[in-house]
Amino acid sequence: GAGVSQSPRYKVAKRGQDVALRCDPISGHVSLFWYQQALGQGPEFLTYFQNEAQLDKSGLPSDRFFAERPEGSVSTLKIQRTQQEDSAVYLCASSLGLAVYEQYFGPGTRLTVT
Amino acid sequence: GESVGLHLPTLSVQEGDNSIINCAYSNSASDYFIWYKQESGKGPQFIIDIRSNMDKRQGQRVTVLLNKTVKHLSLQIAATQPGDSAVYFCAETPDTGNQFYFGTGTSLTVIP
Numbered sequence: 001g002a003g004v005s006q007s008p009r010y011k012v013a014k015r016g017q018d019v020a021l022r023c024d025p026i027s028g029h030v031s032l033f034w035y036q037q038a039l040g041q042g043p044e045f046l047t048y049f050q051n052e053a054q055l056d057k058s059g060l061p062s063d064r065f066f067a068e069r070p071e072g073s074v075s076t077l078k079i080q081r082t083q084q085e086d087s088a089v090y091l092c093a094s095s096l097g098l099a100v101y102e103q104y105f106g107p108g109t110r111l112t113v114t
Numbered sequence: 115g116e117s118v119g120l121h122l123p124t125l126s127v128q129e130g131d132n133s134i135i136n137c138a139y140s141n142s143a144s145d146y147f148i149w150y151k152q153e154s155g156k157g158p159q160f161i162i163d164i165r166s167n168m169d170k171r172q173g174q175r176v177t178v179l180l181n182k183t184v185k186h187l188s189l190q191i192a193a194t195q196p197g198d199s200a201v202y203f204c205a206e207t208p209d210t211g212n213q214f215y216f217g218t219g220t221s222l223t224v225i226p
Binding site: 004033035040041042043044045048055056059091093101102103104105106107108 | 155156157159203212216217219
């Protein structure tokens, strides 16, 4: 079946531009997670949704980062006024249940801020 | 804060040999552990998981060992194949957690 998909796969933005990254989770998956992965590092948690509710956004690095999942399926991660330090791969994961277990990851969006 | 670390950043093994990848964690409240495999340009792929009430779990060609006393986790891959070449991450979460804490990763290279 279809896995988690993300778009675009690659995004180049000039410093100061706003970007929007999309995640399509596996159909029916209740939980959705966003991670940021810097080059050569493990993913770092950004935020977590249970259906449309954003239950944890403690990992968002600044108020320039905003995530939403208005209908409990597709999610968008928005970064305003991008900075060079925002360059990373942004990973989305979903899981069937309410808990964090067995997350299925998408391929990620590689964001490069020039 | 959370700290999940790996002992070796790179590992090279001959095809057919067994591989052992190690991981240390610092949070004694960690309850659930996962090993992920990440190939270049792809997202992490689930390999095997283990809960804190177990010390060993086996899958197809993989075994995870958990030593809660020293907060150590290992992944053993039997008869390593070229397709096993990737970066391997351990990740953990406490019982009431809603996020995973990932280690830095170990890059495994299988030499044909």
